Amino acid sequence: ETFALIGHSTGCQNSIHFIKHGDNEIVKRTKAIALQAPVSDREHAMLEPNYEENVQYARSLRDDGKGEEMMPRSAFWAPITASRFLSLQDLGGSDDFFSSDLDDDELKQRLSHIGKWGQANNARLLAAFSGQDEYVPSSVNKERLLQRLCGAMNGGSNDGSNIASPLMIEKGNHNLSCGDDSAVFVAAVAKIIDDVFPPQVS
Structure with a gap:
């Protein structure tokens, strides 16, 4: 097949x-x-007013070994972990x-x-x-x-x-x-x- x-x-x-x-x-x-x-995803997200704040928060969770913690509801339209958020929205993320x-x-x-x-x-x-x-x-x-x-x-x-x-x-x-x-x-x-x-x- x-x-x-x-x-x-x-x-x-x-x-x-x-x-x-x-x-x-x-x-x-x-x-x-x-x-x-x-x-x-990143370039679209960069137009949002809280983009840098959200990315920094997600990075801090990841760096503290908490990448599987959920991001705040205001950060994304659907439930999402910090690690997944970074893969989509951080420069050089795995989905970038x-x-x-x-x-x-x-x-x-x-x-x-x-x-x-x-x-x-x-x-x-x-x-x-x-x-x-x-x-x-x-x-x-x-x-x-x-x-x-x-x-x-x-x-x-x-x-x-x-x-x-x-x-x-x-x-x-x-x-x-x-x-x-x-x-x-x-x-x-x-x-x-x-x-x-x-x-x-x-």
């Missing part, structure tokens, strides 16, 4: 993490990944894959394993970014960021293969809930699946 993954928002981080740390046999059988809204303020080398350190996975397993990845994503700061050049993310992923292939392909959905929001944006994404996913799972000839 072979598999395809689709990750939305934080699910994009999960997919990237899985390819590096997941069960080796299942990773080999994963032939396609689609990332929809691979955005930075897609931030625009990371330089090219930092992005490559976090993402180049995608190119190695794709080359080794004849696999492909689609990265779909929304031009009107409400969780991305307005100061971020989304088109440029998408190209940099794909470039970092492809940097892991030693033959220049384009394992990761970009898709910019210009008018799309974070969850593609308007117009025919979701249909555009589904069509792109169908194409990449057709590429890696060719129809069986009977």
Whole structure:
């Protein structure tokens, strides 16, 4: 059996993490990944007025060996431990894959394993970014960021293969809930699946 993954928002981080740390046999059988809204939790959180205070508090809990203690309700929209909070919202946290303020080398350190996975397993990845994503700061050049993310992923292939392909959905929001944006994404996913799972000839 072979598999395809689709990750939305934080699910994009999960997919990237899985390819590096997941069960080796299942990773080999994963032939396609689609990332929809691979955005930075940290950059969005940095717009909040209590961001620095929350991060400092989470760091203090972690440094005191209390990383599994819960953060205050005001710090996050859902119950969350200090360690998980830092993975999402601290600079260089374990989920900090897609931030625009990371330089090219930092992005490559976090993402180049995608190119190695794709080359080794004849696999492909689609990265779909929304031009009107409400969780991305307005100061971020989304088109440029998408190209940099794909470039970092492809940097892991030693033959220049384009394992990761970009898709910019210009008018799309974070969850593609308007117009025919979701249909555009589904069509792109169908194409990449057709590429890696060719129809069986009977």
